[in-house]
Amino acid sequence: MRIPVVWSPATRRHVPRHEVWVGVPTPGTEVPERVDVILAALDGHPTYEATPHDDGFLRTVHDGELLDFLATAAEDWAAGPYQELVGQDRVVPYFFPTGALLAGMPPTPAAALHARAGSYCYDTMTLVGPGTWEAARAAVDVALTAADLVLAGDCAAYALCRPPGHHVTSHGYGGSCYLNNAAVAAEALLAAGHEKVAIVDVDAHHGNGTQAVFWERPDVRYGSLHVDPAAGWFPHVFGHASETGAGAGAGTTRNLPLPEGTGDGPWVGAVAELAEWVADCTALVVSLGVDAAGDDPESPLQVTEDGFRAAGRVLGDLGVPSVLVQEGGYDLTNLGRLVAAYLEGHAGPAAD
Numbered sequence: 001m002r003i004p005v006v007w008s009p010a011t012r013r014h015v016p017r018h019e020v021w022v023g024v025p026t027p028g029t030e031v032p033e034r035v036d037v038i039l040a041a042l043d044g045h046p047t048y049e050a051t052p053h054d055d056g057f058l059r060t061v062h063d064g065e066l067l068d069f070l071a072t073a074a075e076d077w078a079a080g081p082y083q084e085l086v087g088q089d090r091v092v093p094y095f096f097p098t099g100a101l102l103a104g105m106p107p108t109p110a111a112a113l114h115a116r117a118g119s120y121c122y123d124t125m126t127l128v129g130p131g132t133w134e135a136a137r138a139a140v141d142v143a144l145t146a147a148d149l150v151l152a153g154d155c156a157a158y159a160l161c162r163p164p165g166h167h168v169t170s171h172g173y174g175g176s177c178y179l180n181n182a183a184v185a186a187e188a189l190l191a192a193g194h195e196k197v198a199i200v201d202v203d204a205h206h207g208n209g210t211q212a213v214f215w216e217r218p219d220v221r222y223g224s225l226h227v228d229p230a231a232g233w234f235p236h237v238f239g240h241a242s243e244t245g246a247g248a249g250a251g252t253t254r255n256l257p258l259p260e261g262t263g264d265g266p267w268v269g270a271v272a273e274l275a276e277w278v279a280d281c282t283a284l285v286v287s288l289g290v291d292a293a294g295d296d297p298e299s300p301l302q303v304t305e306d307g308f309r310a311a312g313r314v315l316g317d318l319g320v321p322s323v324l325v326q327e328g329g330y331d332l333t334n335l336g337r338l339v340a341a342y343l344e345g346h347a348g349p350a351a352d
């Protein structure tokens, strides 16, 4: 069995150009070519183009204000004075109304677009340009089309989502992510009647956005293994083992932070620990980042192709309908084969 692949040509339309990291513009790594190298490596899998879906599940996950901002930001920026002011066409926030600024006072929404952006974007690395919204919205359709395949009887379906999504909360975007594809897929599975949905996030970074969306929810478990934020890694303030959910969602979040340099043995062991934790789920979403690979420029983990294959096997062995949603993975030379290895593992021994 080869796991079906869902993609959309529109996901190529987002071009990050650069990130602003500690004051320095650095070339973006979440580039359109990621789509092409993954597709090339999955040649031979049944492949489908995403079909359009309405905003229903998207609006369950995200606040309408965030969606409206993202849908119009690039156009509004182009219509504003920015070409003359700064000579560049990307929406970059510079002003962030943090709790420290607000000091308990009720703020009046900012008038200027360059000030408004910081109400939604929480870092300086996640630029919005022409095509960003179209690509992010297409990625949601990719995730929902993959969920459709699984709900129609496929054991698993792979959603080639780009840009990735697991850093997006209900109200805010960042970490090279704009819309939370995995969370939207989980909502679709729930709505179709799955009572116990689990999200296992194997990306090298903690999926703070997904955690936030389901933090107080008893119906979706979120488990993640990732490089320890306490060692100085994004998203810095979340992803620690002490975070386990709250309210009705107490105990439904689980984090396994790993030391820098972690390789296949303990990494696959952590995947197995999460698999055991969600063993009674009726449907699974995997946030399939492959940036834990040794050569990836964005993380210090040292997972190999065999490690990803083994992780796929562990999660595939749960034997539940699974939507595999692409998150990070930035080493263009190896990205495709790492995704292919995971899918091969997830499909099980018959694919060997």
Ligand SMILES: [Zn+2]
Residues within 6 Å of the ligand: 203, 204, 205, 289, 291, 298, 328, 329
């Ligand atoms: Zn990542």
